[in-house]
Amino acid sequence: MKLITAIRTFCLLLCMALTMPSHALSYDDIQARGVIAIAVYNDFPPYSFKDENGNAAGIDVELAKALAKGLDVALDLRWMTPDETVEDDMRNYLWKGMNLTSEDGQRVKADVMLRVPYDREFAMKRDDIGHPAHELVHMFAPYQQERWLMAYDAAKLDRPKTAARFMYHPVGVEVDTVPQFFVTTAYGGRFREKSRTYPSTPEAFQALNDGEVSIVMGTASQLEWLHHNNKNPQANEHLTELAFPLLGRSEWELGIAVHSNYRQLAYALEDIVMAHINNGDFVRWGEKFGVDFQLPERFRPEPEVTNEEAIAQTP
Incomplete structure (x- = not known):
């Protein structure tokens, strides 16, 4: 009887293991x-995308x-x-997982996620009832x-210096x-009539090449990559x-995230990031991708001080 019970228990545990979603792994498990498994955004140049040969490319x-x-x-x-x-992305790829499966039939989940906000206010955010909103995620x-x-x-226009051009x-x-x-709400919506919305920044940039718009607003890295790779011989776009x-905020930092249980993994990854x-x-x-990459200010080298500046700063 004990043998039968043990067999039934083993079969039950096996079934549960096969049906449960795969979880992110600890440092030792990895x-x-x-x-x-590292999650990067799909079709998001210059960070992560497939090149013309179908190979993964990008800074991330x-x-x-x-x-x-x-x-x-x-x-x-x-x-x-x-x-x-x-x-939603952190929930789907770090701690809960998505209901959909990947092409190989596995639950879409990752050990690490790249390009997440590194911001104390965001990390300490509370939900509607006062609980930590990101207690299951460690950002670093x-x-x-x-x-x-x-x-x-x-x-068509000189370098815009004020928002009035919009x-x-x-x-x-x-x-x-x-x-x-x-462009749809600032200054009482005065720019709304001239605003044109596109599914992505590359499509907005293509509209600039096609003459549909005169200005495109976007992240620096994406616009620099698009400018660097612009093959339109008639293009006269400047940045x-x-x-x-x-x-709102003109600059913000981006980093890495793991499940909050895996701090040892985070420490090991942070050492690798610092080395690079x-x-x-x-x-x-x-x-490599035509981007003037900006490190967080704390990691930038101190500007060199000339003799004249050093003398001027001497009390």
Whole structure:
């Protein structure tokens, strides 16, 4: 009887193991398995995308490869389709998992997620009833400082210096982004008539090439990559800084996230990130994709002080 009970218990546990979603793994589990699953955003150049040969490419792909190499394990890239918010993405790919499965039949989940906000206010955010909103996620290792930028058609207008230009020239923005909110609501909606919304920044940039809009607002890295790879011989687009009132935060940091239970993994990954910051790899990865990669300010080298400046600063 005990043998039969043991067999039934074993079968029940086996069935549960087969039907439960695969969970993110700890540092020791990853070392034992020899593979780390890292989630990057799908079709999101210059960070993570498939090149013309179908190979994974981008700054975050380079980082993912470096993290796997630093742990001496194989890399399993998990391509993320963005949900409505980054909170949804972290839930879907780090701690809960998605209901849908990948092409190989596995539950879509990852050990690590790249390109998440590194911000104390965001990390300490509370939900509607006062509980920590991100208690299941640990965010760490900021590796990029992103900012807003603007591309404009220099054949149609001079470099925009004020937001007033948006009242007279059509502006392309990506849907559900800060720039879209700005051009549709700022200053009582005065720019709304000239705003044009597109599914992505690359599509807005293409509209700039096609003459549909005169200005595009977007993240600096994406616009720099698009500018670098613009093959339109008639293109006359230029880039300029964008720092208008009411636009909100002009710069923000991006980093890495893991499940909050796996701090040992986070410490190991943070050491790898710091090594590649110190040896200049992030800047080189940016150059590879035509991006003026901005490290978080705390990691930037101190500006050199001339003798004249040193004398002037001497009390």
